[in-house]
Amino acid sequence: MKVLLITYYWPPAGGPGVQRWLKFVKYFSEFGIEPIVYIPKNPTYPLTDESLFKDIPKGVRIIEHPIFEPYRFAEVFSKNESKTISKGIIAKDNKQSLIQKLLLYIRGNFFIPDARKFWVGPSVKFLSKYIEDNNINTIITTGPPHSVHLIGKELKDKLDLSWIADFRDPWTTIGYHNKLKLTKRSIDKHKALEKHVLNTVDHITVTSYTTKEEFTEITNKPISVITNGYDTEKVSDIQLDTKFTVSHIGSLLSGRNPEKLWKVLYDLTEENTDFAKDFRLRLVGAVSEDVLSSIKEAGLSIFLENKGYVSHKEAIEIQRSSQVLLLVEINSEETKCIIPGKLFEYMISGRPILAVGPKGADISKLIKETNSGHFFEFQEYSEMKKVILECFRKFQEGNLITETKGIEKYSRRALTKEMSSLLKRFNK
Structure with missing residues (x-):
């Protein structure tokens, strides 16, 4: 069964955002899933980790398409402030510099749902043809960034396919949202986009039980909790610290x-x-x-x-x-x-x-x-x-x-088996 995974984070991206779907892709073949991974060609990753390339199985098809990243322009104001915000490190209000306050206001109100929104249109145009040419019936989007889900929504509107939206974190209740200097109009727009995505998708996966409860208040679509997990890592014998x-x-x-x-x-x-x-x-x-x-x-x-x-x-x-x-x-x-x-x-x-x-x-x-x-x-x-x-x-x-x-039950292999079963149920 072929599935198209649409994700912003992929090696060499470092940090936790890349781990979840990298590990699913690592084990999918054991459960009859052939993943095709769609990623940005020229992303601005706040953290990189070259060691994660080893987890990408040989032969996995990876397709890329350029992305416009406004964070590069934000560096004109302050390279350090821009990198800090892109990592999610936001100081308390009374300790924010004027530049950081300005960047947060611009990020929160001019880039909805996030600064990767400019990847949506080009991706939909590119993937529409790719999906039809390659006979793909099922797509997966994973966010944050939640603009990735807008790619899924537009593809779902255009094509006859099954769509699963995976939320590694919630959308409008994510921890940093209240620090983005959002206007009421921006808050309402976020909520409208969230509601539209949650009510258009065929199935939703989340990483926590509380997020499932939260989304249940917004949609009647089926929701599955598939948590993150651990992988069996090969490391040499480790001695405990003496301190x-x-x-x-x-x-x-x-x-x-x-x-x-x-x-x-x-x-x-x-x-x-x-x-x-x-x-x-x-x-x-x-x-x-x-x-x-x-x-x-x-x-x-x-x-x-x-x-x-x-x-x-x-x-x-x-x-x-x-x-x-x-x-x-x-x-x-x-x-x-x-x-x-x-x-x-x-x-x-x-x-x-x-x-x-x-x-x-x-x-x-x-x-x-x-x-x-x-x-x-x-x-x-x-x-x-x-x-x-x-x-x-x-x-x-x-x-x-x-x-x-x-x-x-929290091993990456066991969780991939669970995700694979879900994908097969929703395959057209």
Whole structure:
């Protein structure tokens, strides 16, 4: 069965956005699916990772078409500000420069649904002929960027085909939307586009249960939850760190700033000499200045190891060598639905997870279900301190481990089998 995948993120793009469909494509052939991947020819990726090319199966057809990227023009105002915004790192309102405020207003109100909107028209024109010439009956769009779904909508309007829209993140309730200086008119336009897509598509896939509930209020179309997952990574034997490393892998945006956790960690260094001697806070990936400032103000700078962005392979190695893995989600109602892909990689690493997020977050259910660690709300102090101290005690005794359960269903191969079954049901 042939399916056409339309995606903006593809190697050499780095970061979590590329992982989901790269892994589906990796295993599709085992389940009778022949993917054809459509990507931009000249994209502006905020992060790159050449190591991900190894996961693209030999013989997979990849077709490209040029894209106009306005971020290149935004660099005329400020290259650093443009790159920062494209990575999703947005400072708090009172710390934004005039240029950043201007760029956010332009991005939010002149590029709806996003800055990749100029790829829609050329892609529809190019793909209409390609789909007919190659006898393709099923297409998949994956967003963000949600402008990719507009390609699917227009192709669905023009051609007799089945369309599945995959939402790695929600649309109008995504965490950064309220920072884009949106006017009421722009908000209404986003909601209208979202509603039109959700009611035109044949089937919707989402990565979290909360997003499914949210979309159910907008459409009667069928919705399936197919989460992100973990892959079996080939890495050499990894030795655990000799220090008590608490590692966060991935972007730490301004909204992901667990100030209460920094307070807990600082108090432990003040109250426990052994903890102060062995503790290290390791951050891997893009980190906002707001977060770094909070860590400094909390008195943790001397314990901080800020590594910046690393390849996916190195990130996996760091996960498996760390004593404890830290997961932080933005503390808002809108982000309860976010289940980051790294959660599943954390699970398979065998290291205990300390997660901080909003009340009722989907990640709390998964962590409890799999016995993979502990979840805390942002303002918890006593319980957070108690658990971290217990982890440190086990570290000192040499038995800091976690015994996960039921995580096999989150393997990339198992999830691809589920996605393949769905595709075959909707194939015309």
